[in-house]
Amino acid sequence: MSFINPHLISLNENYLFAEIARRAEAFSQENPGVRLLRLGIGDVTLPLAPAVVDALSRAAVEMGSADTFRGYAPYQGYPFLIDAILKTEYAPLGVTLHSDDIFVSDGAKSDTANIQELLSPDAKVAVCDPVYPVYVDSNLMAGRTIVHLPCRAETGFAPALPEIPVKAVYLCSPNNPTGVALTRAQLAEWVAWARAENAVIFYDAAYRTYVESPDAPRSIYEIDGAKEVALEFGSFSKSYGFTGLRCGWAVVPAENRWGLQKPWLRRVATKFNGVAYPVQRAAEAALLPEGHAQSLQNVRYYKENARLLLAALRDAGLTVFGGTDAPYLWVKCPDGLDSWTWFDRLLREKQIVTTPGEGFGACGAGYVRFSSLGGREDVAEAAARIGVQ
């Protein structure tokens, strides 16, 4: 019997971002003073909207006064924030949810990592390949068997339905890393599959505000019948600049066919004591008209970055996916190069730092991810350099 969880010990070292940093650092050491254009980042770079900062400051001041001080928050979040989520994130989509369906959290990373605690230890789960690694590692830590659903260019990086029975599937749309959003028809096929197979869909919508294709749903609940079989995760990070503040939400509808709302509340109440009051006020402000309009200006800025990169990469004759419904572009390596070789060439010849696709799974081999979440100056400079052969 080992002392430490053997599943935790047997996880592969996640060396992707450490290795990127090591190679970038080595280049900088050899080429002092040369500025690197960092298009590998998955973090936002623009500051919070002014209305959000105001709300955050006002709530911090409230915490310092006896009559407005707040202690522990309600487990599912303050009603003011839940109302704002229902009104701004769901009502405009024609999606009606109840306040009990929403669980305010410290972000979609925690939620997508924790949600597997609802499943039995022997449940098989399916994930896309390439994939946001949190879904994989959280299930491996729990000792589960994972089925990988290859996503390839031929199908526009949409996963095929699993060929063997699974109890759960993680879908991320718009997707990190491929930048591609599932269409309404594709998502409807997944919902029909889940209903027929009695499987749950964990739907990560962390990049929903980037969607512009009219055919790509922003919520899985836009699909009839989804409330019975799908849970959804939202995030304030990439839409409203909250990567450092931390706020998100999970939707566990009352209509869920396995009655998951009650056990999820039980689990949340045991392991989580809520999101800080000032952060929940800031999140509310990001959803009220003024803060929402200001925050979405930032999303438009990143989307314009993506448009510049997309145009430059296509003009250079490269095959590019994503970039219209997400801040990521998934680019096929030219001349049959592997991901790390092209990564090195981009670093050495153009001083552009990207993310090698194979870091997101075996099917990411031969691709590189460009992020549009950086500053315009770097993006414009990178776009210009990509054009120079």
Ligand code: PLP
């Ligand atoms: N889900 C996906 C697909 C992501 O790419 C990320 C962040 O990069 C997250 C979730 C994390 O979101 P949060 O900052 O809300 O934890």
